[in-house]
Amino acid sequence: MEFFVSWYHGDACYPVYDNHCSLLVSITSVPFDWTVQSLLQPPRRLLIDSGAFHLVTASSISPRLLADNGMYDEKGATLKAGAQSIEEKISQLSPKKVLERQLSILGEEQIPTIVCALDYPILDPHLSLQEKSKCITQTIAFAWEFKHLLEERRMSSHVTPMAIIQGYDIDTLKWCAHELAAIDFPLYGLGSLAPLKRHEPIMERVRAVASIIEPERLHIFGVSAIQTILALKEMGIHSFDSARPAKAAAYNEIFYSHPFRRFGILEPSSEGSKLKGRIPRVNRLTEPLKCQCPICVEHPESILVVGKRANIKARGVHNYYHLKRVLCDAPIC
Ligand SMILES: [Zn+2]
Numbered sequence: 001m002e003f004f005v006s007w008y009h010g011d012a013c014y015p016v017y018d019n020h021c022s023l024l025v026s027i028t029s030v031p032f033d034w035t036v037q038s039l040l041q042p043p044r045r046l047l048i049d050s051g052a053f054h055l056v057t058a059s060s061i062s063p064r065l066l067a068d069n070g071m072y073d074e075k076g077a078t079l080k081a082g083a084q085s086i087e088e089k090i091s092q093l094s095p096k097k098v099l100e101r102q103l104s105i106l107g108e109e110q111i112p113t114i115v116c117a118l119d120y121p122i123l124d125p126h127l128s129l130q131e132k133s134k135c136i137t138q139t140i141a142f143a144w145e146f147k148h149l150l151e152e153r154r155m156s157s158h159v160t161p162m163a164i165i166q167g168y169d170i171d172t173l174k175w176c177a178h179e180l181a182a183i184d185f186p187l188y189g190l191g192s193l194a195p196l197k198r199h200e201p202i203m204e205r206v207r208a209v210a211s212i213i214e215p216e217r218l219h220i221f222g223v224s225a226i227q228t229i230l231a232l233k234e235m236g237i238h239s240f241d242s243a244r245p246a247k248a249a250a251y252n253e254i255f256y257s258h259p260f261r262r263f264g265i266l267e268p269s270s271e272g273s274k275l276k277g278r279i280p281r282v283n284r285l286t287e288p289l290k291c292q293c294p295i296c297v298e299h300p301e302s303i304l305v306v307g308k309r310a311n312i313k314a315r316g317v318h319n320y321y322h323l324k325r326v327l328c329d330a331p332i333c
Pocket residue numbers: 291292293294295296297303318
């Protein structure tokens with residue numbers, strides 16, 4: 001099973017530390033003129049999503065960024081992303097411009113790349129059934145348009161399209177999977193899992209979709225729990241992505257593997273005072289444990305420094321190393 005690490009502009013460049021790094025980039029998480037050539041080292045594989053999830057969940061994406069990325073048609077470029085309903089936001093996305101932006105991110109690079117169809121994430125539990133159904137039919141319509149665009153363009157062999165399955169329960173996910181399978185894609189991604197959080201409800205949905213789409217053609221979006229990652233691997237799932245290494249690093253969390261453990265940082269200044277964050281004092285480190293990651297072999301103390309951008313990046317690389325080690329059962333190369 002392949003692990004795509006979610007990458008935001010400003011995160012550590014994981015491919016510098018891992019020759020086999022697979023990166024997930026979202027259109028809306030990089031500047032409008034960003035290309036993969038801007039990285040110090042290109043990833044081994046790339047997954048470029050449509051930005052729809054980020055657009056729906058973030059309230060602070062600048063309209064300029066969206067407009068410059070072709071996320072809005074000209075008429076919509078003056079609208080404020082944060083001030084709109086989800087429906088208004090997504091209704092102004094253009095599948096054609098999203099695909100063009102995905103391909104411009106890749107440029108002339110021949111990296112094996114998955115490009116995701118634009119979808120309509122269902123993340124708001126307060127939506128009516130009618131609104132949720134509309135999200136699904138719109139996702140299917142976007143997939144049709146995506147397929148048509150790909151046929152028109154005759155894509156290079158290193159670019160693989162992925163349709164996104166959306167639904168709000170087992171039946172609607174299966175229905176969406178059926179409809180997308182009829183359009184026929186080499187790969188399918190399963191979205192809308194983020195609000196579930198718990199392992200069993202997530203796995204229930206994955207198993208339902210895997211009864212229609214073979215696990216080896218399924219990507220599972222936004223997985224962070226180790227138990228879930230290992231269960232997906234056991235099922236023979238094609239791939240998953242996680243933003244957990246960098247997110248945990250930003251929250252001053254440090255991972256170790258074999259077995260997987262999670263620690264906080266005990267700053268000298270916090271002696272006797274109330275601690276921030278959820279990790280208890282007993283699980284906080286004042287010095288790093290033994291580690292062979294590319295950061296710790298040179299500057300092990302750097303992962304314990306709080307508040308500085310460079311140290312958060314270093315911690316992100318350390319966390320990535322251990323998360324990947326859990327999955328691959330082997331150190332990164
Ligand atoms: Zn380390």
